[in-house]
Amino acid sequence: MSLQTRLTRWKELNFITQAQCEQILTFERQRAGQTFWRTAFIIAGSLIGLGVCLLVAANWHALGNVFKLTGAFALLGSAFAATYGSITHQRKGLTELFAILSFLLIGATIGLIGQVFNLEGGWQSFALAWALLGLPFVAVSRSVFFNMGWLCLLGSLVDGRWWERVLDFLWDTFDANTITLLIVLCLLSYAGKQLHKTTRPYTVVSLAFSKLTLWLAYVFVWFIGMRWGTHGWTSHFGMCLAATVCTLAFFAGRMYWALRTQNLSSFKRNAFCAEIFIFILFISGCGNLLLSGLGFIAGGLAVLGMIYVFKRTARYIKTMEAFHEK
Amino acid sequence: MKNKILAVCFALPFCILVGWTLLLSWQQQHGQEITVAVTGYDPRDLLSGHYIQYQIDWDHTDCSQFATHQCAPQDFCQEKRWGRQCRFYIPERHARALDNLFRQRNNEDMKFEIVYSYTPGRQAMAKRLLINGRDWWESLP
Numbered sequence: 001m002s003l004q005t006r007l008t009r010w011k012e013l014n015f016i017t018q019a020q021c022e023q024i025l026t027f028e029r030q031r032a033g034q035t036f037w038r039t040a041f042i043i044a045g046s047l048i049g050l051g052v053c054l055l056v057a058a059n060w061h062a063l064g065n066v067f068k069l070t071g072a073f074a075l076l077g078s079a080f081a082a083t084y085g086s087i088t089h090q091r092k093g094l095t096e097l098f099a100i101l102s103f104l105l106i107g108a109t110i111g112l113i114g115q116v117f118n119l120e121g122g123w124q125s126f127a128l129a130w131a132l133l134g135l136p137f138v139a140v141s142r143s144v145f146f147n148m149g150w151l152c153l154l155g156s157l158v159d160g161r162w163w164e165r166v167l168d169f170l171w172d173t174f175d176a177n178t179i180t181l182l183i184v185l186c187l188l189s190y191a192g193k194q195l196h197k198t199t200r201p202y203t204v205v206s207l208a209f210s211k212l213t214l215w216l217a218y219v220f221v222w223f224i225g226m227r228w229g230t231h232g233w234t235s236h237f238g239m240c241l242a243a244t245v246c247t248l249a250f251f252a253g254r255m256y257w258a259l260r261t262q263n264l265s266s267f268k269r270n271a272f273c274a275e276i277f278i279f280i281l282f283i284s285g286c287g288n289l290l291l292s293g294l295g296f297i298a299g300g301l302a303v304l305g306m307i308y309v310f311k312r313t314a315r316y317i318k319t320m321e322a323f324h325e326k
Numbered sequence: 327m328k329n330k331i332l333a334v335c336f337a338l339p340f341c342i343l344v345g346w347t348l349l350l351s352w353q354q355q356h357g358q359e360i361t362v363a364v365t366g367y368d369p370r371d372l373l374s375g376h377y378i379q380y381q382i383d384w385d386h387t388d389c390s391q392f393a394t395h396q397c398a399p400q401d402f403c404q405e406k407r408w409g410r411q412c413r414f415y416i417p418e419r420h421a422r423a424l425d426n427l428f429r430q431r432n433n434e435d436m437k438f439e440i441v442y443s444y445t446p447g448r449q450a451m452a453k454r455l456l457i458n459g460r461d462w463w464e465s466l467p
């Protein structure tokens with residue numbers, strides 16, 4: 001229904017007067033004009049900006065170092081000022097945009113300085129400088145993903161050899177240490193979430209930490225399941241069984257937690273993960289025909305059981321008042 | 327008050343970066359020029375565009391350039407030191423040509439050198455890449 005038709009109908013029903021009708025029409029015409037010009041400015045501005053960037057990139061080798069550095073600092077200063085302006089004018093969307101832009105420009109400027117002066121520091125020096133100088137912009141951002149990116153940048157400071165040792169440790173065996181590491185990750189995630197309750201008005205870095213450690217726990221669980229749960233049942237039966245139980249227990253634990261916190265999407269996600277894992281478990285085979293057959297039967301029964309439990313639980317969830325309200 | 331703190335927090339990284347640039351620029355311009363022979367590089371970098379990666383050949387470097395007439399390798403980049411590499415950045419489009427030149431250096435008797443800006447006790451900074459005593463771009467085909 002067009003605005004004109006709607007206004008005519010409202011006038012007939014005496015909801016609005018003729019004067020009000022004209023005021024609404026004038027306002028809508030002006031707004032349409034403003035939207036047109038705003039869109040035109042945004043498109044033209046983006047094209048001109050992109051063109052300038054491409055021109056600079058095409059002639060990068062011909063530009064002097066002083067010009068490059070001056071340009072970088074001018075951009076950096078503008079981005080910082082824009083972030084500050086958007087915060088003081090309480091424009092949340094723009095604050096996020098300019099905070100992320102400022103952060104990226106800090107990294108680019110450090111890289112440029114390193115290039116101009118032929119600095120010899122490696123990735124660690126670069127990442128440390130970037131993470132520290134970009135901290136104010138991370139602190140003002142309410143984007144969890146941006147904060148997670150910053151935490152990953154901090155994580156990259158750790159010497160690669162240390163990560164290799166962790167991978168070796170995970171790859172070589174499955175024992176009590178592996179389970180302890182998984183529990184520690186879950187506890188860290190929980191601690192981050194609890195900390196977020198008190199730091200929520202100021203920063204979301206604790207929430208980002210919580211999510212990141214939880215994601216790590218998921219990656220870890222999948223790794224355990226795939227590495228130990230789907231291979232070597234004949235040679236390392238005990239270890240494979242323990243890894244399978246550990247992986248399924250993790251998903252079951254998450255589903256239980258989702259029920260407690262009334263988080264339906266988390267429940268579905270974890271149930272889906274568990275089903276996929278069971279599916280992979282029994283299609284990967286169990287070494288010989290007898291064990292494969294037993295594996296298929298056990299897997300099939302487990303899937304049926306899980307679907308039954310899931311359906312019951314879903315029905316239970318659907319009846320809960322909280323979900324009706326949502 | 328809150329806005330002032332915010333402004334200071336935002337201005338601080340900017341001032342640090344400007345200060346660092348000025349310091350590096352001053353250091354580069356006021357240091358003593360030392361020319362060292364170089365060997366072995368790899369013009370690849372995922373982070374900062376193309377650069378050459380080299381090792382300083384102290385055996386073929388004239389140590390009489392130093393005030394003490396003794397080379398000071400500890401003030402120059404070292405491959406063995408964790409996270410440090412000897413780098414010289416070059417425009418991307420010349421990387422391949424320079425790489426080819428370097429591979430042919432023994433056949434064509436070319437000498438590669440780097441001019442450093444050196445202040446005793448501080449990390450030396452690479453300023454120029456020389457091929458047979460001339461700036462590198464003059465030797466490109």
